[in-house]
Each structure stands twice: as C-alpha cells, then as structure tokens.
Amino acid sequence: MANGEPLLRVESVGKEFFGNRVLADVDFSLGHGEILGLVGENGAGKSTLMNILFGMPVIASTGGYEGRILLDGKEVKFSSPFEAIDAGIGMVHQEFSLLPGFTVTENILLNRESTKYNPLVEVFGERIRTLDRQGMKKRAEAAISEIGFSIDTGTFAAEMPVGHKQFTEIAREIDRLNTKLLVLDEPTAVLAESEAEILIQSLRNLSSKGISMIFISHRLQEILDLCDKIVVLRDGRIVKETRPSDTDIFQIASHMVGRNVEASSASRPSRPDTEAILEVDKLWVDMPGETVRDATFSVQRGEIFGIGGLAGQGKLGIANGIMGLFMAGGSVSVKGLVIKLNDPAHSLSRDMAFVSEDRRGVGLLLEESIDWNIAFTAMQVQDKFVRKLLGGLVKWRDDAAMRAATQEYIKLLDIKCTSHKQRAVELSGGNQQKVCLAKAFVVGPDILFVSEPTRGIDVGAKKLVLDTLRKVNEERGTTIIMTSSELEELRSVCDRIAIVDNGRISGIRPAAAPATEFGLLMMGSEPAVAGSDVGGGDA
Amino acid sequence: MIDMKDNIKHFLISNSVPIIFIALSAFAIPLSGFSYGYLVQEMLTRLARNSFLVLSLLIPIMAGMGLNFGMVLGAMAGQIGLILVTDWSVVGIPGLVLAAIISMPIAAVLGYVCGNVLNRAKGREMVTSYILGFFINGIYQFVVLYLIGIKGMLRIPFTGMDIRIPVTNPQLVLSRGYGIRNAINLTGLRHALDNAFQFNVPFGSAVIDIPVSTYALIAFFCVFIVWFRRTKLGQDMRAIGQDMAVADSSGIAVERTRIIAIVISTMLAAFGQIIFLQNIGTMNTYNSHDQTGMFSIAALLIGGATVSKASIANVFVGVTLFHLMFVVSPMAGKELIGQAQLGEYFRVFVSYGIIAVALVLHAWKRYQERERSRRGLRGEA
Numbered sequence A: 001m002a003n004g005e006p007l008l009r010v011e012s013v014g015k016e017f018f019g020n021r022v023l024a025d026v027d028f029s030l031g032h033g034e035i036l037g038l039v040g041e042n043g044a045g046k047s048t049l050m051n052i053l054f055g056m057p058v059i060a061s062t063g064g065y066e067g068r069i070l071l072d073g074k075e076v077k078f079s080s081p082f083e084a085i086d087a088g089i090g091m092v093h094q095e096f097s098l099l100p101g102f103t104v105t106e107n108i109l110l111n112r113e114s115t116k117y118n119p120l121v122e123v124f125g126e127r128i129r130t131l132d133r134q135g136m137k138k139r140a141e142a143a144i145s146e147i148g149f150s151i152d153t154g155t156f157a158a159e160m161p162v163g164h165k166q167f168t169e170i171a172r173e174i175d176r177l178n179t180k181l182l183v184l185d186e187p188t189a190v191l192a193e194s195e196a197e198i199l200i201q202s203l204r205n206l207s208s209k210g211i212s213m214i215f216i217s218h219r220l221q222e223i224l225d226l227c228d229k230i231v232v233l234r235d236g237r238i239v240k241e242t243r244p245s246d247t248d249i250f251q252i253a254s255h256m257v258g259r260n261v262e263a264s265s266a267s268r269p270s271r272p273d274t275e276a277i278l279e280v281d282k283l284w285v286d287m288p289g290e291t292v293r294d295a296t297f298s299v300q301r302g303e304i305f306g307i308g309g310l311a312g313q314g315k316l317g318i319a320n321g322i323m324g325l326f327m328a329g330g331s332v333s334v335k336g337l338v339i340k341l342n343d344p345a346h347s348l349s350r351d352m353a354f355v356s357e358d359r360r361g362v363g364l365l366l367e368e369s370i371d372w373n374i375a376f377t378a379m380q381v382q383d384k385f386v387r388k389l390l391g392g393l394v395k396w397r398d399d400a401a402m403r404a405a406t407q408e409y410i411k412l413l414d415i416k417c418t419s420h421k422q423r424a425v426e427l428s429g430g431n432q433q434k435v436c437l438a439k440a441f442v443v444g445p446d447i448l449f450v451s452e453p454t455r456g457i458d459v460g461a462k463k464l465v466l467d468t469l470r471k472v473n474e475e476r477g478t479t480i481i482m483t484s485s486e487l488e489e490l491r492s493v494c495d496r497i498a499i500v501d502n503g504r505i506s507g508i509r510p511a512a513a514p515a516t517e518f519g520l521l522m523m524g525s526e527p528a529v530a531g532s533d534v535g536g537g538d539a
Numbered sequence B: 001m002i003d004m005k006d007n008i009k010h011f012l013i014s015n016s017v018p019i020i021f022i023a024l025s026a027f028a029i030p031l032s033g034f035s036y037g038y039l040v041q042e043m044l045t046r047l048a049r050n051s052f053l054v055l056s057l058l059i060p061i062m063a064g065m066g067l068n069f070g071m072v073l074g075a076m077a078g079q080i081g082l083i084l085v086t087d088w089s090v091v092g093i094p095g096l097v098l099a100a101i102i103s104m105p106i107a108a109v110l111g112y113v114c115g116n117v118l119n120r121a122k123g124r125e126m127v128t129s130y131i132l133g134f135f136i137n138g139i140y141q142f143v144v145l146y147l148i149g150i151k152g153m154l155r156i157p158f159t160g161m162d163i164r165i166p167v168t169n170p171q172l173v174l175s176r177g178y179g180i181r182n183a184i185n186l187t188g189l190r191h192a193l194d195n196a197f198q199f200n201v202p203f204g205s206a207v208i209d210i211p212v213s214t215y216a217l218i219a220f221f222c223v224f225i226v227w228f229r230r231t232k233l234g235q236d237m238r239a240i241g242q243d244m245a246v247a248d249s250s251g252i253a254v255e256r257t258r259i260i261a262i263v264i265s266t267m268l269a270a271f272g273q274i275i276f277l278q279n280i281g282t283m284n285t286y287n288s289h290d291q292t293g294m295f296s297i298a299a300l301l302i303g304g305a306t307v308s309k310a311s312i313a314n315v316f317v318g319v320t321l322f323h324l325m326f327v328v329s330p331m332a333g334k335e336l337i338g339q340a341q342l343g344e345y346f347r348v349f350v351s352y353g354i355i356a357v358a359l360v361l362h363a364w365k366r367y368q369e370r371e372r373s374r375r376g377l378r379g380e381a
C-alpha cells in the first residue's frame, strides 16, 4: 500500500452507448477502508460506472470508455471481470448471479472450492482434484456468519427467498481473501429493513478490517448511516461530493433530481364501504422464508389494500400463494366464487394479475423492446393490441395502439429510455422495474397484486409510481393489493393496511391510524380487539 | 392432498417416456411369444454391448451441451482402430487394447475439433454436432475408401510416393486394391472381452451367460462418472451447464471446459464402439457408427433423460427398454399382421418411430417444464 495514495482513483471517466452519453468527466477517489456512497436517479449511470470498474464485457463490446482508473496508484484497464477479481475487486451485481441448481455452499465457493488431492492429479492436473465437501461447508458457514446472518448452506438457490439470495452473493465476495474493494450495487434493494440493518452492520465490520467499498442504494438513510463519503451522480456527471455530516436526506435528494423533492403526499381520504371482492379464509402458503400460517381477511372492491410486516413474517407469501406460485391451502374466493389454488393459470383467468417482488431479470423479455414487453401479456391473455379482420379470421398486431400505450406509461412513470423500441436489457435496473409495472397496468385486471413496487426506484420516481397506482385505482376501479416493507409508503397510498406477523394477520387498520399502532402490530401485540380484522368498516 | 396430486402428476410427466415404453413392452412381450429366459439373455447381452456407448453421452449433458450427436466421431475412431488391428492380426484382449490405443488419439483430435466448433455455436450444440457428424463422416469415408489399401496400389502422380495407409490383408480390401470392404469379419476379436470372464447361471430351463468382464468395465466406468462429478472439473461442468455467463464471470474457463467435456465423451465413445463391435463380431465399415449415434441417443432418451439432465439410471433403464422393443417388435408385428415381411417393416417402423416419439415427447416435456419453472420464478403480470 503506497503511502497516502488512495486505493482507487477514477479520473475523468466517460462512457457513450452508441452516441447516447451516459457518463461524463467522473472524478473521485477512495481511501483504504473507506466506504463511498454512490447515489443518483434511475439511469444516472451508477451501474454503468461500476461495470467499467469491474471490467464487464458489456463495456468493451459497446466501445469501451474514456478516462483512467488507478488502483493503488497504478493504471488498470480490466478486459474481464476475472482480472478485476484478481486485482482484489469484488462486485455484487444488481442482477443476481447465482446458479439456481447449486446450493448456498456451492454458490458461495463457485470456482474457489476446497479440494483434496488424489493420485490422478499427477496425470490429469489440478482440476481433477476432488471437492472437499466438509471443508466447503465450513468455509461457507464462516463467510455467512461473518455477515451476521444464518442460512442453511444446503438450500438450493432456486428455493431461497430473495433476501437470502442477496446474503449468499455477499458471502461469496467475503470468502475471497484478497478482496480490497467491494462494489455493492443496490444490495439492500431486495432486503427488508431489518435484514438491511444486519447487512449494514456487517459492512461496517468489513470496512474496519480495511476493505474499501462502493455502496449504491436508493435508500438515502442507509447511505448517510454507513458511508464516509457521498457522491451524487446526475445524468452521468458528478454534481456533488460531500460527507454525511455535512448534509441530510433532503439535500441529497434535491441534488439527485435537480429540484426540490416533495415529501410523500398525505394519506387518502376515506372511502365508502363496498362489497368484498376478495375473501381469504385460513390461507396457508408454503413459501420458503415467508411462510403464511393462517391468514384471514377480505378486501373490498375498489380498495387499495396494504399488506405490511417485518421481513420473514409471511407478508410476501400471501400474494404468491393466492396467485398459485407456491404451495397453498385454505380458501380464497374472488367475487364470491372460490378459486382453485396452486394453479397460476386459473388465478390469472380470474382477472387477477401479480407483479412479484422477485422480478430482477426474470420478469422481462430482456432481448425484446420496451413496447413489446409492455404489451405482450395483454396481447396474449386478452387479445389487446390485436386488430381483427373478417370476423377474427385474420389478426394482426396493432402497432399504433401498442406505441400509444407504451408512450403513455413512459411518460407517466418517467421511464428513461432512448425510444419505445429500446431493448429492455439496455435499461437501467430501476427503469426495468417500471416496465414491469407498466406491463401489469396495461393488462388492466380487476385485482392487481403488487409486491414491493418501489424497490430499486429512486426517491424522485417513487412518487410517480405510487401516483400511477392510485390513478389506475381511481380511473379504472382496479382493486390493488400492495405488499411493501415500507410502512410509510403503504400509509401514503392505501385505504387499509393489514400487518402480518408470524404467518398470521395480527391486525387491520385504516391507513390513517397512528404509526405506533402499526408498530405494535408488527411486534405481534394486537391491542385488545381480536378477530375484528375480517372485513370491517374502518373509517 | 393437492400436494400429493401435484407431486404424482409431476412424477408421471417427468417419467412419461419410460412409462410409455414400459407399457408398450408389457403389451408386446406376450404377443411376441418369446420365452423369458431368451429375453433375459438378450437384455444382458445388449446391456453389456451398448451401455458404455450410452454412458459416454452423460458428461456433455452435465456441461449443458445437450445430446452429443458428435459421439459418432468417436465411433469412427474406434472403427479405424479395429480395422488396423484386424489387418495386423492382433487378436484377443491385446487386439482390443491396441485398437483402443490407436483410436484414442484420433478420437481426442476429433473431439477437440468438435469442441471448438461447438464453442462457436453455443446454444445450438445438438444440431451443430449432428451436422458435424455428417461432415466428419465424409472425411472418414474418404480415408477408409481411398487412403487405406494395399501398399503400392495408388501413388501420387509423378512423385511415386504412396499416399496410402498400408494394409496387407487382402480380405479387408476391395478387389481394386484400395478401400476397405463394407463388411469386416472381426474373427480374432469377437467376444474377446465378453469371454475373458464369463459366468453361467441357470434360469429356469435355460442357461444364461453373463459377460462379467464387460460388466466389470462398465461398473468401473460408472464409478468413474460418479467420482468425476465430485471433482473440481465436474463441478465446473455442472456450473457451466446451469449458466454459462455466471460460470464465466466467476472465472471458470468455460470454452476450455466445454472442449474437455466433448473430448472425454468422444474418446469414451471410441472405446464404447470397440466394446460394441467385439460383441457383434462383424463391422459395417460404412454405417456401424451412424447407427451407434442414433441408437445410443434414442436409448438414453427412452430411459427418461432430457437434453439437460441425465443419470446413470437413465442409461440402464433406457438401454433395456429400447432393446426390449427392438427384440420383441418384429415378432409382435408378425403375430399382429400375420406376415413375415410386414413384421420386418414393423421392426424398422418401430425402431425409427421410437426415436421420433422420444424426441417429440421430450420436446413436449421440456415445454411443460418451462411452464412450471416460469410460473415458479416470474410474477406473471
């Protein structure tokens, strides 16, 4: 370690994607053991900057970058992530890179497995060494406990809740002994607050051991809590570099978007009671990490119904169970008719749609254009955007209608893109998310389940997303059931909120009820009135 | 319980191919009128004959490269070894070992070429290796038809240099002096491995021969595969099989590993072809290898394997079911239709039908599985 020389220096780095400039003149430096918080709107260029640093092939294949990057005072230009790893850089990507059929242990130790000698090694070389399963298990457990978390190391990645996947990814970077710089691209976006706290604490530990970090997040409070230094990107340029002690959330937010950000809007006016559209009775759902044991509630037509609660208590399991994605039992009826559980096609056919919390990468046809992504499901299920001739004998795509609908949502949700024909893979993480939501809105179901709708969305755009949810609810009468780990978000859009604790509904309150009451419900202490949570005209 | 029903349904769907073939055999066996002793003997012989070839397909599947239609390259290499050994009149086990020693480097080179080509056609490995098989078949025919012959029969014009790989045994060569005959009698090699250590067990009124030495080799190979899965190389192949991009970003040498998978498979196929032909005893120079490829792949599919998942159990179940159908269908056809000729057509029809059915069922199953995993993963909206 050279004296006084920072670990990392980024000098006037810039990047263009086919004439579309996304980064310009980025300069910053990072000392040993320092944590740098990188913030900016969706599409500001954060992930792109990190991809450059990590030598991701997508950068070279789109024309490389400008400027210089110095690690320990020496210029580096990685042509593959492998070189970056060799140089001591670890990265947790915004998209998961876990192998679904591998266990936690196998994923953490991917390509760094512990092995044992056998005589055949003399003939065929090192790669024919046998795996030391015992040793691997120990190392994986050590890495996980270093984060301060516990996961069964034998679980397959495909069967884990998102939060656990994230910890597995981080444990993978921690197991690397030579990691000097850890890049974390929105590691907390998929975590519930309590999980995020565990993670933040463990990152602090790591940095006290001398590991430097670049930490990207849209949760500004985390940035203030964790980081030593904050860099704000707007439209690919650094607009502010500051220290947490010199600033606050509102300042950062306004630097990000370039104007003042309004605090979240007031809660909804109360609405008259209507008949129940969805009745859930003694629902259980076997979703790993989010087990629902016994949930009973009903949702009124035209309502925005919130489901909240702490991580791992089962709030995410409810929508997944009703939509047939995980094994479930009990009874669920829609508009008075009991639906078949465990049959996703059936649930979809009953005019319900679902935007899942686990949609990074899997919810979109990444190689297809934005308009195609937005219109596809509606076209498949409902014959929307299809023009018929000769009484339906000839059908063709109504491109004009598709374009109009896409452009409407691009505007409403402020999807940052070059045109409606841009491929989804080229969008930033937050903007992909918005496309997922638009897709569900276009289908226009009677009942829409959305889980964690603002995850990975920047402070400015969060309001747009919530406003759009409201607009859909008001203009089309869509009943919305929104699951979120952010209580404030639920309180700002919902009519009523159910809190899930230990797989059961611990209470349902109007959104206007005081925050402390919800807090108590989350801790599992239902203040007095038991069983009042079915239906009920909360005013 | 819904739980149980779903599990049973999934079990039936994922094993639909072997189940259909079990049902077909249950129907055809009584019709054919064969005795059980005879069928057991046939199955034991055919398992010994074919298992090694089918096992050679497992490793590329593990590496996510699908069914290695390129295994015919290995089969060709094995045949070249056998031709030369027959010409040199090396017989018995030493002959087989020598044939293997000759064919291994040829198979390795062919496998290397094949692996390199497949690396340029990621995601389209099966069709590419199938076509590559045709291409290499052309080269093989050129070599066997023109470049092998009696010394001095064809010289490069003006130089007087012999361009032929010399053989001395005129029985192997076409009457014109070069080019290998279509049917070669592997007299000295016939059953060399099978008879090395054979065991007779009484079965009802019949006596059944069990080629223990061949089975020992197959067992050894199965152990090898199980062990191989636990090596670092095997783990890397599994990783690549699941997601090439993730494996790549973790620093696994994806292309190199894929080449290794194909090289191993091709070399093993060469070995398998030698075992196969020593049991048959005669070699069809120009089509033995083609049949090998098609039949091995069909057998594996019938055993319930998929393009992306195959186990040792699939191999043995598949070989047994496939050959059971093979043995009983002509007789069953004759019984049904009453004519010997039609029985023969029936045999051809069934054997090719089997392949077609297996591939179609397999495509349908893949569609089903995709639906299942898609629903599991993605919030459909």
Ligand SMILES: Nc1ncnc2c1ncn2[C@@H]1O[C@H](COP(=O)(O)OP(=O)(O)OP(=O)(O)O)[C@@H](O)[C@H]1O
Pocket: A017, A022, A040, A041, A042, A043, A044, A045, A046, A047, A048, A049, A058, A062, A094, A416, A417, A425, A426, A427, A428, A429, A430, A431, A456, A458
């Ligand atoms: N492969 C690509 N081809 C073309 N444009 C791209 C590509 N990748 C990213 N972009 C564009 O670069 C810009 C910056 O994207 P980037 O992913 O860096 O944003 P981000 O700051 O990480 O946003 P988010 O908070 O939403 O993750 C976006 O406008 C995006 O459309």
Ligand SMILES: [Mg+2]
Pocket: A046, A047, A048, A094, A185, A428, A429, A430
């Ligand atoms: Mg990003």
